[in-house]
Amino acid sequence: MKPIAVIDFETTGMSPAQQARATEIGVVIIEGGQITARYQSLMNSGAWVPPFIEQLTGISNAMVRSAPPAAEVMHEVAEFVGDIPMLAHNASFDQKFWDAELGLIGRARVQHFACSLLLSRRLLPGAPSHKLGNLNRWACLPDTGKAHRALADAEMAANLTLHLCRVLREQHGRSAVDHDFLRQLQGMSAAKVRALLAAA
Numbered sequence: 096m097k098p099i100a101v102i103d104f105e106t107t108g109m110s111p112a113q114q115a116r117a118t119e120i121g122v123v124i125i126e127g128g129q130i131t132a133r134y135q136s137l138m139n140s141g142a143w144v145p146p147f148i149e150q151l152t153g154i155s156n157a158m159v160r161s162a163p164p165a166a167e168v169m170h171e172v173a174e175f176v177g178d179i180p181m182l183a184h185n186a187s188f189d190q191k192f193w194d195a196e197l198g199l200i201g202r203a204r205v206q207h208f209a210c211s212l213l214l215s216r217r218l219l220p221g222a223p224s225h226k227l228g229n230l231n232r233w234a235c236l237p238d239t240g241k242a243h244r245a246l247a248d249a250e251m252a253a254n255l256t257l258h259l260c261r262v263l264r265e266q267h268g269r270s271a272v273d274h275d276f277l278r279q280l281q282g283m284s285a286a287k288v289r290a291l292l293a294a295a
Contacts, residue, residue: 101183103121103245115142136163143156180208182209190208
């Protein structure tokens with residue numbers, strides 16, 4: 096498997112369109128069936144962290160105030176990722192923040208996102224829940240630390256993605272699994288995915 100950059104943001108709200116900003120980013124690179132590199136940083140965008148977000152994530156306004164400027168972090172993490180294809184759990188959320196924070200420093204995304212949430216719905220239909228933490232416990236994947244912290248969540252999504260790739264290989268005989276194939280699967284209906292895998 097070629098490298099995939101698995102990303103997670105912690106933020107002050109649900110959408111950049113509502114003036115929410117990122118407070119932390121975590122990225123792990125997976126390649127050849129394992130995690131090969133990690134990046135994590137808090138980031139100071141000057142935004143206020145609401146109390147319910149602080150309670151959820153443990154990230155306080157004091158922590159954000161002492162963090163590196165968001166622009167500095169985004170330049171650094173953009174260089175870390177480069178043009179490696181990206182993935183996140185509920186990717187529509189993280190993609191919005193990646194694009195918005197990059198846009199603020201005059202940069203633009205050059206690669207596509209895949210989504211482990213969509214993939215898990217298609218490949219793990221028997222899971223009782225497709226929330227990231229629940230899926231990882233159900234699949235008996237490693238405990239990566241505190242949920243709702245960026246690096247722990249990025250590592251959970253990475254471990255889940257590696258598990259999904261194993262499912263494709265071991266249960267469906269799919270020897271070659273890459274980012275393009277994952278994106279193809281996530282865009283299909285469950286019935287079409289079953290038909291595709293049955294023909295593999």
